[in-house]
Amino acid sequence: MEQPICLVGIGKIAVDQHVPxxxxxxxWTLAATVSRAGTVxxxxxxxxFDAMLAERQDIHTISLCLPPVPRYDYAARAIAAGRxxxxxxxxxxxxxxxxxxxxxxxxxxxxxxxxxHSRMAKGVAAAxxxxxxxxxxxxxxxxxxxxxxxxxxQDWIFEPGGMGVFDPGINALSILTNxxxxxxxxxSAELQFPANKFTPIAASVQFSGDLTMExxxxxxxxxxxxxxxxxxxxxxxxLDGGNRCVIxxxxxxxxxxxxxxxxxxxxxxxxxxxxxxxxxAPMVHVSDAMTLGKRIxxxxxxx
Numbered sequence: 001m002e003q004p005i006c007l008v009g010i011g012k013i014a015v016d017q018h019v020p021x022x023x024x025x026x027x028w029t030l031a032a033t034v035s036r037a038g039t040v041x042x043x044x045x046x047x048x049f050d051a052m053l054a055e056r057q058d059i060h061t062i063s064l065c066l067p068p069v070p071r072y073d074y075a076a077r078a079i080a081a082g083r084x085x086x087x088x089x090x091x092x093x094x095x096x097x098x099x100x101x102x103x104x105x106x107x108x109x110x111x112x113x114x115x116x117h118s119r120m121a122k123g124v125a126a127a128x129x130x131x132x133x134x135x136x137x138x139x140x141x142x143x144x145x146x147x148x149x150x151x152x153x154q155d156w157i158f159e160p161g162g163m164g165v166f167d168p169g170i171n172a173l174s175i176l177t178n179x180x181x182x183x184x185x186x187x188s189a190e191l192q193f194p195a196n197k198f199t200p201i202a203a204s205v206q207f208s209g210d211l212t213m214e215x216x217x218x219x220x221x222x223x224x225x226x227x228x229x230x231x232x233x234x235x236x237x238x239l240d241g242g243n244r245c246v247i248x249x250x251x252x253x254x255x256x257x258x259x260x261x262x263x264x265x266x267x268x269x270x271x272x273x274x275x276x277x278x279x280x281a282p283m284v285h286v287s288d289a290m291t292l293g294k295r296i297x298x299x300x301x302x303x
Contacts, residue, residue, distance in 0.1 A: 007019070014065040113277045119242075126254055186206070
């Protein structure tokens, strides 16, 4: 039976991914939206979140697609109102605020889900199973894309809390922390900051265990979202953002659901079973990179 859900923040990611995923879901029906400007045709819309919470007592689940900085306030109000909450990645602007939400949700008896959509990419599960009983001895990540293409005029990404190139880079980190059989930590990093921005536009990161990562948001050539992990004589490659898994040069069949439909299916399971799923490991790596990273000033950037 489909349950009503409210989508908050009708921007590019909501229109491109969340709305189609909900429409195709057998678990949910989009019953309302909240946004300052965006709407979804045929769906009741609100500009006031508190008004929606008060008027729509039938909606027990909220999906938040706002930028990270304002997300805590909305999530806290939803939890206080007894609603289950689903958080677009990254789940917040800081680790402490998400931990606070986790405590609130547990006390209120509602489900909280920190979604990491790239973990649902079709090849990730196969890589995780293959590596589960192995020791990863090294690897490399390339996450290189064109910010003007994928985040046009989204200036908030370069403001404090926006994470800059770690906004897509955290997708790679979400896969890495999911498939590795043992955790790694950051040893050093170099972060390139445009002279007129507050967050980095490129980064080089060295992890323990001979793992490296290159992030580049000025890549106008082939868009790259891939990682290669070595485990002794075995090599696992995750390509196309994790949607293809190649093990020892042989492509392995992946899961069937696309990323966002899989997220909403998992959220339905969490609500039904009265559980939460809160994992902050990808954010820990971003925080550590910002702490340890050597800042390098580069040319100003503009859309």
